[in-house]
Amino acid sequence: MSSLQIPAALKDPAASIPAPVPGRRLSTRWISTLTLVTLLSIWWAVTAGGWIEPLFLPAPAAVLEKGWLLATQGYMESTLWQHLSASLGRIGLALGAAILTAIPVGIAIGHNRIARGILDPLIEFYRPIPPLAYLPLIVIWCGIGELSKVLLIYLAIFAPIAIATATGVRTVDPAKLRAAQSLGATRAQLIRHVILPSALPEILTGVRIGLGVGWSTLVAAELIAATSGLGFMVQSAAQFLVTDVVVLGILVIALIAFALEMSLRALQRKLVPWHGQSH
Amino acid sequence: MALLQLERISAQYPGATTPVLADISLTLGPRQLLVALGPSGSGKTSLLNLIAGFVSPSAGRITLDGVPISGPGAERGVVFQDDALLPWQDVLANVAFGLELAGVPRQQREQRAQEMLALVDLAGFGNRRIWQLSGGQKQRVGLARALAADPRLLLMDEPFGALDAFTREQMQELLLQVWRRTEKPVFLITHDIEEAVFLATDLVLLAPNPGQIVERLQLDFGQRYATGESARSIKSDPLFIETREYILAQVFSQRSAAPRQEPA
Numbered sequence: 001m002s003s004l005q006i007p008a009a010l011k012d013p014a015a016s017i018p019a020p021v022p023g024r025r026l027s028t029r030w031i032s033t034l035t036l037v038t039l040l041s042i043w044w045a046v047t048a049g050g051w052i053e054p055l056f057l058p059a060p061a062a063v064l065e066k067g068w069l070l071a072t073q074g075y076m077e078s079t080l081w082q083h084l085s086a087s088l089g090r091i092g093l094a095l096g097a098a099i100l101t102a103i104p105v106g107i108a109i110g111h112n113r114i115a116r117g118i119l120d121p122l123i124e125f126y127r128p129i130p131p132l133a134y135l136p137l138i139v140i141w142c143g144i145g146e147l148s149k150v151l152l153i154y155l156a157i158f159a160p161i162a163i164a165t166a167t168g169v170r171t172v173d174p175a176k177l178r179a180a181q182s183l184g185a186t187r188a189q190l191i192r193h194v195i196l197p198s199a200l201p202e203i204l205t206g207v208r209i210g211l212g213v214g215w216s217t218l219v220a221a222e223l224i225a226a227t228s229g230l231g232f233m234v235q236s237a238a239q240f241l242v243t244d245v246v247v248l249g250i251l252v253i254a255l256i257a258f259a260l261e262m263s264l265r266a267l268q269r270k271l272v273p274w275h276g277q278s279h
Numbered sequence: 280m281a282l283l284q285l286e287r288i289s290a291q292y293p294g295a296t297t298p299v300l301a302d303i304s305l306t307l308g309p310r311q312l313l314v315a316l317g318p319s320g321s322g323k324t325s326l327l328n329l330i331a332g333f334v335s336p337s338a339g340r341i342t343l344d345g346v347p348i349s350g351p352g353a354e355r356g357v358v359f360q361d362d363a364l365l366p367w368q369d370v371l372a373n374v375a376f377g378l379e380l381a382g383v384p385r386q387q388r389e390q391r392a393q394e395m396l397a398l399v400d401l402a403g404f405g406n407r408r409i410w411q412l413s414g415g416q417k418q419r420v421g422l423a424r425a426l427a428a429d430p431r432l433l434l435m436d437e438p439f440g441a442l443d444a445f446t447r448e449q450m451q452e453l454l455l456q457v458w459r460r461t462e463k464p465v466f467l468i469t470h471d472i473e474e475a476v477f478l479a480t481d482l483v484l485l486a487p488n489p490g491q492i493v494e495r496l497q498l499d500f501g502q503r504y505a506t507g508e509s510a511r512s513i514k515s516d517p518l519f520i521e522t523r524e525y526i527l528a529q530v531f532s533q534r535s536a537a538p539r540q541e542p543a
Contacts, residue, residue: 175363178333183377183428184353193380197367274366277410 058244063251066244075245076236078228084252086228090146091211091218094153098210102158103203106165107191110199116166127159131217135224144225149218156217157210164206168199201275204268208261215257230256281344281354281431281464283307283330288339289489290325298337299325301489307432307464307481312455312501314479315468318530322490323468327436330466331357343431353377356425360437362417364409370396370420371405377428388427395423398457415446419453426461435467439474451477452510459505472530476500476523477514484526486533494529498522 026034040060046052047059054062070080078086108115109123126134131152142148172195180194222231230253237245268275285305291298300322307313317323328334330341332351341348343355351357356377364373371392372379378388389405396402399419404412412420418438425433438454439447451474458465469475475482478501484494500513500522513519 173363175359175361176365178331178351179357179359179363179424180376180380181333181351182331182353182355182357182434183380183424184351185380189380193376194365197365200367272367274408274410277366 055241055243058247063244063247067248070245070248075233075242076228078233080233080252083228083230083233084256086226087218087222087230088256090150090229091153091214094150094157094214094218095207095211097150097154098157098161098214099207102161102206102210103165106162106203106206107169107195107199109162109166110169111191111195119162120166123159123162126155127163131156131213132220135221139225149221149226152221153214153218157214160210160213161203161206164202164209165199168202169195171202172198201268201272204264204271208264208268211260211264212257215253215260219253281309283432283464283466284340284342285330286340286342288326288329288336288341290322290329290334291337298489300329300336301491303339303490303492305483305492307466309464310462311480312458312465312467312478313481313483314475315466315483315485316470316472316475316526317468317485317490318470318487318534320487320490321485322487323470323485324436325490326485327357327434327466327468331355331434353381353428354431356428356430356433358418358421358425358433358435358438360440362409362421364417364420364424366409368409369405370401370407370409370412373409373420374405374423374427376424381428392423392427395427396420398426398460399423399453413446414442415450418442418450422454422457426457426463430463432464432466435465437469438467440469440471447471447474448510452504454478455501455504458501472523472526473514476519476526477504477510482526484529484533493533494526496522496526 043057044060047054047057047062058066067080073079074082105115105119109119110116134155135148135152138148138152142151176194176198177190180190185193218229219231219234222229223235226232230249234246234249234253237243237249283306285303288300288303289298290300303326305313315323315326325334329336330348332348332355335349348355365376368376371389374392374395375383375388378391383391393402393405396405399422401416401419401423404416404420409417409420421438435454439450442450454465454467455478467478476498479496479498480501482494482496482498483492484496485491486493500516500519503513504510
């Protein structure tokens, strides 16, 4: 575009027509916003027009109103915040435990041949199994209490973090390792000063993937055996055909997942500013 | 002062039939700048890796001041071809890294790092991030990092190979100044003939299959630069050009002789 404009401008500056103004083109963000607005309008239109029964799809206003009610008075003996904090507490606990164990395990797999031989097949064996497939076994072993749910989420988060860490450790630039060795680094110093920071971008990506998997597992686990939590709220509302609570629950679950992903991306930008830089 | 000795060194990769290096003997002592020059495949990098301790020789002995070398260590500083700096640290922390590993207190090691940065003309760059530096600046940080740990000798693995011609010449001159000021023995490998002739006090020419020394020369162009003569006048000196052409002829004669030569 510019290669066409420049010769024209050189020939006759006065006659330069402001043909395609660069600002006119819609940015990607605007296109996304427009899509959302359009969807909301369609939702509002079909419900306000009475084309769809509120039982199947309540109006946006009704859902919002219900949201307010849930936040202040609650549903199934707990407010929205109590359901939310129950869910967040579970995933937080599982995530903390997974980070504390999966990163050392990943470093061991990536760094040590014997550890890789022992742990790699175990992780690769259970990783592809959908968590809900082994949930019954966990319930048989650990009951239907909090432990089962947290354990299930923990297992779902553990594998992606361990695998990502191992990959990060394996792909450490050998020149950086040699540089540290030639400066007198011991084995422990190599891990602390070179391997861990090198693998940090991969570790954070693993946490992002793990949180995504963990969140969907959490909601699914709460659908089956729980007395609080967002998944429980949606499930019990569905049994009584309280569609507005169902829709609201789904929206809140989606919003939390989105917020988690965004904050982890921000954390990644802050913690590993060198990632993606051509250094 | 440091004295590095290589006695009849051979090296072989596991599974390979021909050795990478065969029967190499070298000494590197005070006020020497030893350049190993050779085409790719002549085992230059293997030779440096042996001295650095990253790999072990299959035969022969490497000693530093009489002590056999086993594994990498801080008394042999290495400057790498692709800087190998740590991007999660700023420039100052990179330079001070060796001292940090050795447990030197922060204030002391940062002061030493500042001195080293000044030595390589990068005073005031301490707070920059690694990715904000140019290629030449990164190599200078790499040199400062190796020097900060106060090694007994300096190993340089094609340190200017990835730089553009202008920067390379500046870096060569900087290296000679640093070499003269620190008085550390330097072992440098390169495939650039002019660079080798300009820098070396002692030049060894390596030939491939297997890597062996085919020519040893003692030169004084680097010393002439260190005592104040300008780089341009040295490089346009007929003697310099003659030496360069002589080595070029040697490299080509090796190359044309190579197919007929049976691996020794």
